Amino acid sequence: MKKLPLSFYSRKDVVSIAKDLIGKIIVTNFEGIITSGRIVETEAYIAFTDKASHSFSGKRTPRNEHMYSAPGTAYVYICYGMHQMMNIVTNDFNIPDAILLRAVEPLQGIDHMLERRGKKKSDKTLTRGPGKVGKALGISKFHSGFSLLGNEIYLMDDHFKISPAQIGESPRIGVESAGKDAKLPYRFYFKGNLYVSHTRK
DNA sequence: CCGGGGATTATCT
DNA sequence: GATAATCCCCGGC
Helix, strand or coil: CEECCHHHHCCCCHHHHHHHCCCCEEEEEECCEEEEEEEEEEEEECCECCCCCCCECCCCCCCCHHHHCCCCEEEEEEECCCEEEEEEEEEECCEEEEEEEEEEEECCCHHHHHHHHCCCCCCCCCCECHHHHHHHHCCCHHHCCCECCCCCEEEEECCCCCCHHHEEEECCCCCHHHHHHHHCCCEEEECCCCCCCCCCC
């Protein structure tokens, strides 16, 4: 069980990294409250050329500033005015590749996740979808720019094994306006897992 | 389970 | 002023 090192995030192929993240663990430790989950769904967003990315054509604003940070940085933005979307920045400084965390399977701190989500019982809706992941893990825009090599948000490898055949791929969700880039197969998921979103597609 | 529609506001034009 | 990498609730089946 060890923290993913900088060398995991600094690779150049964000699509491969998104796939490699399936089965890894994300942990948050905020004010002594530890929650964690196994990553079961991700989406890759490619720097500059990907119309679905906030950094398309080099766009750089206060909102997406942290996409241009070091690999292994969190980029968190607000969607639809209320949902906190957690992304993992990869590649290198000033190359805004990022990976959206779309779903996790709860592991540690389920009681705290339930409280943050305003739910009484744990079921598949606890962490199925990017907004729910952010809320359950207590991640908000405040954490954008945090290093994933630190002790508040980080990823772990517990040597959980997933074979290539257990990883599905599909076009990304909710990016219809990206034209032909909306059809690229940059979404990855753990086949058969209860927490994967949009199982009909 | 499935589809429709409203919620709700930061962000950029 | 329009849009948005979504979620929840409701009704129907």
